[in-house]
Amino acid sequence: MAEFTMELNDEQKEVRDWLHGFAADVIRPAAAEWDEREETPWPVIQEAAKVGIYSLDFYAQQYFDASGLGIPVAMEELFWGDAGIALSIVGTGLAAVGVLANGTEEQIGTWIPQMYGDANDVKVAAFCSSEPDAGSDVSSMRTRAVYDEAKDEWVLNGTKTWATNGGIANVHVVVAVVDPDLGSKGHASFIIPPGTPGCSQGQKFKKHGIRASHTAEVILDDVRVPGSCLLGGKEKLDERLARAREKARKGGERVKNAAMATFEASRPAVGAMAVGTARAAYEVALEYATTREQFGRPIIANQGVAFQLADMRTQIDAARLLVWRASWMAINGKPFTAAEGSMSKLFASETAKKVTAQAIQILGGNGYTREYPVERMHRDAAIYTIFEGTSEIQRLVIARTLSGMPIR
Numbered sequence: 001m002a003e004f005t006m007e008l009n010d011e012q013k014e015v016r017d018w019l020h021g022f023a024a025d026v027i028r029p030a031a032a033e034w035d036e037r038e039e040t041p042w043p044v045i046q047e048a049a050k051v052g053i054y055s056l057d058f059y060a061q062q063y064f065d066a067s068g069l070g071i072p073v074a075m076e077e078l079f080w081g082d083a084g085i086a087l088s089i090v091g092t093g094l095a096a097v098g099v100l101a102n103g104t105e106e107q108i109g110t111w112i113p114q115m116y117g118d119a120n121d122v123k124v125a126a127f128c129s130s131e132p133d134a135g136s137d138v139s140s141m142r143t144r145a146v147y148d149e150a151k152d153e154w155v156l157n158g159t160k161t162w163a164t165n166g167g168i169a170n171v172h173v174v175v176a177v178v179d180p181d182l183g184s185k186g187h188a189s190f191i192i193p194p195g196t197p198g199c200s201q202g203q204k205f206k207k208h209g210i211r212a213s214h215t216a217e218v219i220l221d222d223v224r225v226p227g228s229c230l231l232g233g234k235e236k237l238d239e240r241l242a243r244a245r246e247k248a249r250k251g252g253e254r255v256k257n258a259a260m261a262t263f264e265a266s267r268p269a270v271g272a273m274a275v276g277t278a279r280a281a282y283e284v285a286l287e288y289a290t291t292r293e294q295f296g297r298p299i300i301a302n303q304g305v306a307f308q309l310a311d312m313r314t315q316i317d318a319a320r321l322l323v324w325r326a327s328w329m330a331i332n333g334k335p336f337t338a339a340e341g342s343m344s345k346l347f348a349s350e351t352a353k354k355v356t357a358q359a360i361q362i363l364g365g366n367g368y369t370r371e372y373p374v375e376r377m378h379r380d381a382a383i384y385t386i387f388e389g390t391s392e393i394q395r396l397v398i399a400r401t402l403s404g405m406p407i408r
Helices: 010-037 042-050 056-063 070-081 083-090 092-102 105-116 180-186 234-250 258-291 303-331 340-368 374-385 391-403
Strands: 125-128 144-148 153-164 171-177 187-192 199-204 215-226
Touching: 010 042, 010 070, 010 083, 010 374, 042 083, 056 070, 056 092, 056 105, 070 083, 070 258, 070 303, 083 258, 083 374, 092 105, 092 125, 092 171, 092 187, 092 258, 105 125, 105 171, 125 153, 153 171, 153 187, 171 215, 180 187, 180 234, 187 215, 258 303, 258 340, 258 374, 303 340, 340 374, 340 391
Parallel strands: 125 171
Antiparallel strands: 144 153, 144 171, 153 215, 171 187, 199 215
């Protein structure tokens, strides 16, 4: 088990500085353009692939960093550059985590490389869980997967929504109901291979923020996939469902489902994204406050501005510490006995919303215009308190974990 430390080693510092350079030199100059275009920034993703940032190898190195800090450090630097473009670069990672968390070694080796493609032909992947009537309430999921034993195929029908890279992905990872009687315990995850008939893009959403990231519905109309596309395999699924049925019969303990396992693993990473956006806005505000003069002196000389900046930096550092703690606990197999993963995501996302709003206030009228990036950062920050579990859901998870009570 790695010791918890707040000091990055030399290798981690090199990676951080390398990513920061890419964010400053490649991502930031393109941010405003792709935000306005509201399109996937394929040229930037390709540049990331050429230097090795958008790749299975890079993601795996950070994911398996023994300190747990590889992913949060990477997320913070990329999202410091721009949240929309960064999400386009890392969005495939959520689907990859879904396969890593639930798939067999053969499935991991087969499908994750196809999610990324290569530097000459980049691909993206999508993780599809939310539905029009099932976002936070995963027990309301309606997408069904029915096993055709004669052909050893699964048949999927339903509509997924809010899918990053949905419809444009080479590989889709879809969560579906296999046993409706078990509620959220009767879910399983499936790979939808490239070009599978019946899988198509529905509505593409025009969003308030992170507009360079593609978000759309995914329509599943009699989609047939081989039995080998069930993550973990049918034997493992049958065993899990049997245990769930037995526990349900006895009124026993709760069983974790595949989608929740994916979200639990990724929440500290979302917290790190929020820290990156908050830090970016804070730095713009600090520089502005030290150079902008009013009444013959820099505006930071006024306590009203100086105290805001002090609070902003304090909250950012506190959020980073919560993210690092949760990430270290996760990689070292420490149980989240106080929902530390949800804590990190909750505090960091709320911090990003607050800090970006304060940055606009410090810049005044300039902050409200698109001439300065804090306006875009504020729009981007709004998503952190919504996706992968709203702030209200995080508080519910924390309260239930602390109390052991079924709070509703």
